[in-house]
């Protein structure tokens with residue numbers, strides 16, 4: 526008789542609490558990442574997990590981006606980001622993230638044509654731009670304009686569980702194309718210049734540069750090195766698994782709100798100085814160092830003494846405990862752009878000095894604080910002519926395909942539930958209002974039952 530092989534027992538972790546032991550299924554990813562599935566924890570033990578900042582919490586299984594913070598590895602759909610930055614265009618990488626594979630020649634041409642076709646925004650939207658105050662931050666404008674797309678294109682505004690795939694793809698393409706136009710218009714608005722409309726003969730990045738720096742009477746002279754640098758920057762920002770803004774997109778999307786509203790929420794999260802807003806903060810920090818006349822060494826000492834109140838912006842990362850692989854590429858690109866454009870920026874010297882000092886300082890090395898994606902990107906943007914208020918808008922432009930891919934992936938996952946964390950309540954236990962805590966007039970006076978008046982028996986007066 527042939528021996529039957531018993532399948533290996535699925536691996537479990539065990540948790541013992543108050544004398545009871547429960548099994549937690551182990552989930553192993555394709556890169557051998559390990560997770561303990563605690564989906565039934567509360568049912569089985571009555572307890573929940575507590576994890577400030579979600580340092581140990583996985584919120585989903587995802588096949589989009591792999592990142593190893595200890596080794597400095599970043600891959601989109603399996604492709605190393607270094608390879609994509611060297612050999613691909615941003616729109617191809619966007620296609621890869623959203624569709625899961627690189628486009629073939631026909632798909633590339635089709636995708637490019639679609640992006641061109643949807644690049645105009647409704648003319649009425651241009652009136653919105655005019656109503657924002659003169660110094661409105663472009664990130665606020667961007668977020669507002671993106672959510673307002675759902676008023677112009679309301680097809681996806683109502684959640685329909687069986688929304689056809691084409692409708693979602695259509696909305697995603699429309700957003701990819703229009704965000705570029707909205708970003709450029711928000712810059713034009715901020716400097717009071719007339720809008721420059723998208724052109725069909727230009728590719729995505731060149732088109733954006735023309736809308737930013739061209740004028741209706743004078744087209745912008747597009748430098749191939751600048752286009753290449755922009756392609757690289759957008760590719761490097763295109764996705765970064767479950768970071769703060771992407772988690773915001775997924776969380777807001779979990780209420781089944783439409784794509785535009787979810788992405789608008791992501792844009793707001795990205796704006797924060799601890800996240801995408803750090804690129805603007807880096808340049809402001811470098812400006813402060815230069816204008817204050819402080820030496821770089823003095824600034825580094827200030828950071829160290831401040832106990833976390835003054836930060837070295839563009840340094841440190843929640844996941845990377847080594848040099849951010851994106852920062853390596855950006856640093857090289859920065860060198861190349863500045864040389865080609867013959868820009869001599871004092872800020873680059875200060876940034877290089879800061880990095881060199883921090884890399885030898887025990888405070889930074891013991892905490893694994895290395896330059897992140899935001900440390901050198903602003904210096905490239907400055908060289909291209911993009912003002913610092915627009916840096917995070919550039920980040921959003923790059924991150925958009927990642928947000929779309931993550932929103933779509935979540936939506937297609939049958940396990941995608943309304944995201945609603947638990948808490949551990951630490952407030953007072955049950956108590957009651959004291960008389961002096963009750964506003965007069967809010968409590969009705971107790972009803973006094975009137976004694977029925979007894980009519981004397983006898984002839985009535987009437």
Ligand code: ACO
Pocket residue numbers: 578768798799800801803828832833835836837838839840841842843844892894897898899
């Ligand atoms: N400068 C000085 N000290 C820092 C920095 C920094 N940039 N980053 C972290 N530290 C210190 C903290 O004060 C803390 O010190 P302690 O142990 O003495 O208390 C220690 O390093 C650990 O830092 P945490 O804040 O606990 O680390 P966390 O993972 O929560 O923070 C973060 C990551 C928010 C990115 C942080 O490094 C930071 O604020 N960096 C500056 C802002 C920035 O560049 N953000 C962009 C990140 S990339 C992106 O989101 C696109």
